Amino acid sequence: MITIQELHRYNDLVDMGFLPPIPCPMDGEHLPPVPFVKDDEPVLWCLECDTKLHLGQRKVTMIKKLIGNI
Numbered sequence: 001m002i003t004i005q006e007l008h009r010y011n012d013l014v015d016m017g018f019l020p021p022i023p024c025p026m027d028g029e030h031l032p033p034v035p036f037v038k039d040d041e042p043v044l045w046c047l048e049c050d051t052k053l054h055l056g057q058r059k060v061t062m063i064k065k066l067i068g069n070i
Contacts, residue, residue: 002060004042007035009067019066022059026051 013019014032021032024046033044033053044053055063 002042002055002063004035004037006064006067007042007044010063011035013067022053024049024051025053 014021024030026049030046030048033046036043036045
């Protein structure tokens with residue numbers, strides 16, 4: 001499981017240009033999804049198309065590894 005704080009840390013590093021954004025799964029041209037809590041579960045939310053991206057274990061592991069190495 002990932003925390004909202006970890007998603008915000010990842011998003012901050014994306015904003016600073018250190019990490020690549022996770023694209024919207026519906027349209028790669030949309031702005032990167034932002035951290036959001038839905039039903040007590042952290043997700044990424046695309047504000048342009050209202051898509052909620054629930055992260056799988058591989059993506060969670062990748063994010064945790066990337067934010068831990070910077």
